[in-house]
Amino acid sequence: MLAQQSEADPLTSERIAGSVNTNPVFIRRILGLLSRAGLVASQPGVGGGWRLRRDAASISLLDVYEAVGAGPLLALHHRMPNPDCLIGRNIQRTLLNYFGEAEAAFKQALARQTIAQVLETAQEGELSSPA
Amino acid sequence: MLAQQSEADPLTSERIAGSVNTNPVFIRRILGLLSRAGLVASQPGVGGGWRLRRDAASISLLDVYEAVGAGPLLALHHRMPNPDCLIGRNIQRTLLNYFGEAEAAFKQALARQTIAQVLETAQEGELSSPA
DNA sequence: CTGATCCGCAACTATACTCATTACGAATAG
DNA sequence: CTATTCGTAATGAGTATAGTTGCGGATCAG
Numbered sequence: 001m002l003a004q005q006s007e008a009d010p011l012t013s014e015r016i017a018g019s020v021n022t023n024p025v026f027i028r029r030i031l032g033l034l035s036r037a038g039l040v041a042s043q044p045g046v047g048g049g050w051r052l053r054r055d056a057a058s059i060s061l062l063d064v065y066e067a068v069g070a071g072p073l074l075a076l077h078h079r080m081p082n083p084d085c086l087i088g089r090n091i092q093r094t095l096l097n098y099f100g101e102a103e104a105a106f107k108q109a110l111a112r113q114t115i116a117q118v119l120e121t122a123q124e125g126e127l128s129s130p131a
Numbered sequence: 132m133l134a135q136q137s138e139a140d141p142l143t144s145e146r147i148a149g150s151v152n153t154n155p156v157f158i159r160r161i162l163g164l165l166s167r168a169g170l171v172a173s174q175p176g177v178g179g180g181w182r183l184r185r186d187a188a189s190i191s192l193l194d195v196y197e198a199v200g201a202g203p204l205l206a207l208h209h210r211m212p213n214p215d216c217l218i219g220r221n222i223q224r225t226l227l228n229y230f231g232e233a234e235a236a237f238k239q240a241l242a243r244q245t246i247a248q249v250l251e252t253a254q255e256g257e258l259s260s261p262a
Numbered sequence: 263c264t265g266a267t268c269c270g271c272a273a274c275t276a277t278a279c280t281c282a283t284t285a286c287g288a289a290t291a292g
Numbered sequence: 293c294t295a296t297t298c299g300t301a302a303t304g305a306g307t308a309t310a311g312t313t314g315c316g317g318a319t320c321a322g
Binding site: 029 | 289
């Protein structure tokens with residue numbers, strides 16, 4: 001939505017929340033994370049709201065993914081394995097390596113996709129749908 | 132652990148649980164999923180337990196991932212977006228496309244890795260560690 | 263046949279996480 | 293000054309994860 005909006009006319013968290021069908025506080029929390037990552041900026045007061053700080057074509061989905069600080073794709077069991085077991089004492093380190101490779105492939109794919117592309121695709125979908 | 136174990140000497144869920152430092156029921160729940168996918172088999176009774184049904188080199192991490200039925204890597208917001216908004220009525224379909232590409236890259240990476248490789252890496256880690 | 267294992271499954275609980283909601287202070291434009 | 297909007301904290305409902313107990317069914321040794 002921000003990519004679609006003119007820079008001079010920022011979007012309020014309430015309008016965005018209306019589109020997502022949720023509440024403004026939830027939106028502000030997420031936008032706060034994106035703001036800390038330098039992707040968006042907020043303006044308080046009358047006529048205020050949110051706008052992109054960088055061009056939509058320069059923001060990759062990976063930028064967004066990292067900004068919101070998602071946890072690892074494949075989590076390890078939260079309890080320490082048994083160090084008396086050959087597998088137990090080596091499996092976590094080993095799995096982190098293997099999972100890391102898969103996660104890297106995932107991130108590379110996200111890095112190739114930009115907000116501008118997503119916006120364009122959404123608008124194309126609009127044209128082709130018969131209403 | 133199952134890949135390391137001889138076929139003739141199945142592992143009980145209690146032994147596995149001891150290595151993971153959790154309880155047998157949790158292990159049985161997961162192995163039940165792997166069993167339905169044909170990756171492992173269980174044997175009740177004295178001397179029973181679990182064993183691999185296929186060679187460890189033929190089981191990819193993707194096989195395991197799909198067997199445990201993990202949800203999508205990137206979930207959509209659980210409430211329907213506002214259909215009166217251009218973005219709202221197109222964003223879910225659009226994002227599913229983009230997320231799907233990233234998830235496909237992730238799965239391709241998992242497909243290239245096998246249980247046999249993981250076991251070997253864990254055993255190598257054992258050799259190189261100074262105890 | 264009997265008893266000791268061991269799986270399979272259901273029920274219940276504790277803990278944690280996600281999101282909705284309310285509230286209130288700070289910043290800003292007119 | 294006042295209306296608006298962000299920023300953040302507190303609270304609660306709903307859901308997910310995993311720990312625990314219990315018990316029935318299958319299997320094997322004797």
